[in-house]
Amino acid sequence: MSEPLQKVREFILERNPKLDEIPDDLDLIDSRAINSLAFVEFIFLLEELTGEAIDPEELDLDDFRTLKAIEARFFTQKATL
Amino acid sequence: MAVREIEPIVLELDRLEQMAESGYYNPYTMFEWPDALEPDRPWMSESLTTLAGTPMWDELTREQQLALTKYEAINFFSLNIHGIRELMSEVVMRIHERTYSNVSEFLHHFIGEENEHMWFFAQFCLRYGGKLYPAQPTLKAASVDHLSQVARELIVFARILIFEEIVDHYNALMATDQSLPHIAREINRVHHQDESRHVAFGRMIFLNLLKQVAGRDPEEVPVVAEYLESYLQYSIGTLYNPAAYRDAGIPDALALRRRALAHPARVQAHDKVLKRTRAFLSKAGVGRELIKR
Ligand SMILES: [Fe+2]
Numbered sequence: 001m002s003e004p005l006q007k008v009r010e011f012i013l014e015r016n017p018k019l020d021e022i023p024d025d026l027d028l029i030d031s032r033a034i035n036s037l038a039f040v041e042f043i044f045l046l047e048e049l050t051g052e053a054i055d056p057e058e059l060d061l062d063d064f065r066t067l068k069a070i071e072a073r074f075f076t077q078k079a080t081l
Numbered sequence: 082m083a084v085r086e087i088e089p090i091v092l093e094l095d096r097l098e099q100m101a102e103s104g105y106y107n108p109y110t111m112f113e114w115p116d117a118l119e120p121d122r123p124w125m126s127e128s129l130t131t132l133a134g135t136p137m138w139d140e141l142t143r144e145q146q147l148a149l150t151k152y153e154a155i156n157f158f159s160l161n162i163h164g165i166r167e168l169m170s171e172v173v174m175r176i177h178e179r180t181y182s183n184v185s186e187f188l189h190h191f192i193g194e195e196n197e198h199m200w201f202f203a204q205f206c207l208r209y210g211g212k213l214y215p216a217q218p219t220l221k222a223a224s225v226d227h228l229s230q231v232a233r234e235l236i237v238f239a240r241i242l243i244f245e246e247i248v249d250h251y252n253a254l255m256a257t258d259q260s261l262p263h264i265a266r267e268i269n270r271v272h273h274q275d276e277s278r279h280v281a282f283g284r285m286i287f288l289n290l291l292k293q294v295a296g297r298d299p300e301e302v303p304v305v306a307e308y309l310e311s312y313l314q315y316s317i318g319t320l321y322n323p324a325a326y327r328d329a330g331i332p333d334a335l336a337l338r339r340r341a342l343a344h345p346a347r348v349q350a351h352d353k354v355l356k357r358t359r360a361f362l363s364k365a366g367v368g369r370e371l372i373k374r
């Protein structure tokens with residue numbers, strides 16, 4: 001797992017004391033691990049980790065649903081470009 | 082939206098309705114909008130900016146400090162506009178529900194007044210700042226789906242109330258801050274006046290719905306308490322807009338935001354802003370001390 005993804009994991013665990021671990025394919029939104037009140041903070045975290053702005057009008061929720069999807073969308077794309 | 086399994090809400094609102102009628106004003110004619118604001122005045126009280134009380138504020142040039150008051154004022158008014166726009170639409174949907182028929186008269190005043198507030202806040206931002214900040218991204222999905230219907234009703238009005246109480250903390254202070262341009266003071270003053278009625282109503286309807294939630298299932302009260310506490314934290318977070326830092330010419334906006342939010346002086350400032358609301362929630366029996374960890 002990449003280092004930024006570890007930060008993402010920590011962010012989620014910190015806000016969900018009842019979770020011990022986060023399976024890579026856990027639906028973070030349906031499970032409310034990231035609820036609407038935490039979402040803005042979450043976007044800011046991803047922006048800071050990637051150094052890129054995320055346009056709120058162009059959000060595709062599926063990019064945020066699982067750690068796997070987050071890794072693919074935000075933390076591997078650039079390496080392959 | 083059917084609101085069954087909820088008792089009709091009956092509140093003693095005669096006095097608030099009379100005040101709304103007698104205090105009615107025409108927002109479109111009551112303000113005198115100057116062509117421009119004096120360049121050397123802050124638009125928001127310096128002590129209310131998100132860096133106040135920290136070394137991060139002291140490190141700014143005077144120019145950056147003034148720019149920050151300007152963009153944080155625009156952010157504050159933008160938050161008002163988007164926040165109330167979303168919550169008002171919830172109220173509009175309920176205005177002729179049977180549950181709310183007894184309070185419908187007051188809800189009409191509420192909607193009318195909020196529409197006017199949106200207008201004068203936007204007027205200020207667009208005239209002097211040339212823009213509003215966009216609404217923050219939200220997840221429409223599911224954040225209260227785990228709650229009962231009556232608890233969800235409670236949450237709607239609780240969000241309005243909490244939002245209004247936080248905003249009012251700022252309005253009340255800026256209404257008398259002589260360092261601000263006159264029009265900025267006026268907007269804060271007029272809003273503060275209307276909001277005192279909204280807060281009074283908000284607290285009454287909150288207590289009514291909370292009693293219904295507790296009567297239905299006392300176990301749900303701590304779940305509501307947890308949601309409300311995270312809503313308080315969320316609301317504070319929205320005041321720290323990285324776009325405002327960037328516009329004020331301050332580098333590393335996201336890292337700055339993170340540092341500022343966690344700074345002890347700011348944590349103290351947040352507690353001060355939230356003190357009145359937290360005391361109310363605790364007294365009502367739904368304070369953060371109930372949260373099960
Ligand atoms: Fe308002």
Ligand SMILES: [Fe+2]
Binds near residue numbers: 195245275276279
């Ligand atoms: Fe209001």
